Amino acid sequence: MNILFINSIDRKKFGGGEKWMVNAAAGLAERGHSVVMASKKNSRLLDHASKKGLQTKIFNIRSDFSPLTTLKIALWMKKNRTDLIICNLNKDVRVAGLAARIIRGPVVLARHGMLLCSQKWKHKITLTMLADGIITNSNTIKESYAKYGWFDNNFVKVLYNGLNIQENVAPFNFAERFPGKKIIYSAGRLSEQKGYSHLIIAASILKGRRDDLIFVISGEGRLEQELKRQVSEYGLEDSFIFLGFTHDISPYMKGCDLFVLASLFEGMPNVVMEAMAMGKPVIATDVNGTRELMGATAKSPNCDTGIIIPSKDSMAIVKAINKLLDHPDLMEAYGKAGHERVYQHFTMQSMLDNLEDHLKQKISDKTGGR
Secondary structure, three states, X not given: OEEEEEOOOOOOOOOHHHHHHHHHHHHHHHOOOEEEEEEOOOOXXXXXXXXXXXXXXXXXXXXXXOHHHHHHHHHHHHHOOOXXXXXXXXXXXXXXXXXXXXXXOOEEEXXXXXXXXXXXXXXXXXXXXXXXXXXXXXXXXXXXXXXXXXXXXOOEEEOOOOEOOOOOOOOOOHHHHOOOOEEEEEEOOOOHHHOHHHHHHHHHHHHOOOOOEEEEEEOOOOXXXXXXXXXXXXXXXXXXXXXXXXXXXXXXXXXXXXXXXXXXXXXXXXXHHHHHHOOOOXXXXXXXXXXXXXXXXXXXXXXXXXXXXXXXXXXXXXXXXXHHHXXXXXXXXXXXXXXXXXXXXXXXXXXXXXXXXXXXXXXXXXXXXX
């Protein structure tokens, strides 16, 4: 297959969706497919793709309607005999999807790592006229789209995220800097979505009750200074640490005591999967994808890999942290169960097998098996 991944995310951003694209593209390339990653010039996404050995291409999609860019993409796909394109943002579908329709060639798939479209008319037109399907990573997103009444049952395909599970990761030695302390770790963009302000409030409450906790965050983003001001206002400068962008969070995951996801919304939270793979107990907000990932049901948040709590609830974070730290046997049991669940359901090989089969089927459906 000749596959084009296209993602016009901001040059400086590299989140879970971008990580999925790079890993999926690299995995398909290793299986012998011709794969190209396209994004904006000097983007972090293309830098990561290049480091993975992927072919890259610059397409600057800046708006929903860009005739010149559409023409450039159409000509490039025709020249390179592209079979299928996987788009990230809605504007990618509008610009590149239109290019595919013009040359009457490639299958167009939208990849939605979270709920990216509402019941607005422009979303309906985009996805029903310019796309041949949606790939998502949770059944809750598929169920939400089913309520729109736009698509048949096969239009939205659930493909769980996969993880390259690292063996023999050397844990970061937090004890050297923070002897005798328990390390609460989190990672992700410093944005409102990630709910860090609620985690900071929880840390301030816990500081009044115990003196053995250090909170550590990996990530960067536009709220960095605001969050640091909040930390200062609560007098947490010595116990709430910002590491900035961290290329490889695995050593920090391995070295911490437990992982907390305080997000207000998510798709399928990769960082929770990574924490589980490192054998760490997880506290996570009850956002999209969390229950499927951690093994809870739609009716009950109870699971054997950690504690699922309401979002925007600092006291729930406080209670969950206290419960786990006061019961080390429970922490160990959650960590072991999480590790086993990732190995059973969320490996990169499993994801690539399912993705490859789905892409081949979509091409076959469109070409009639030719």
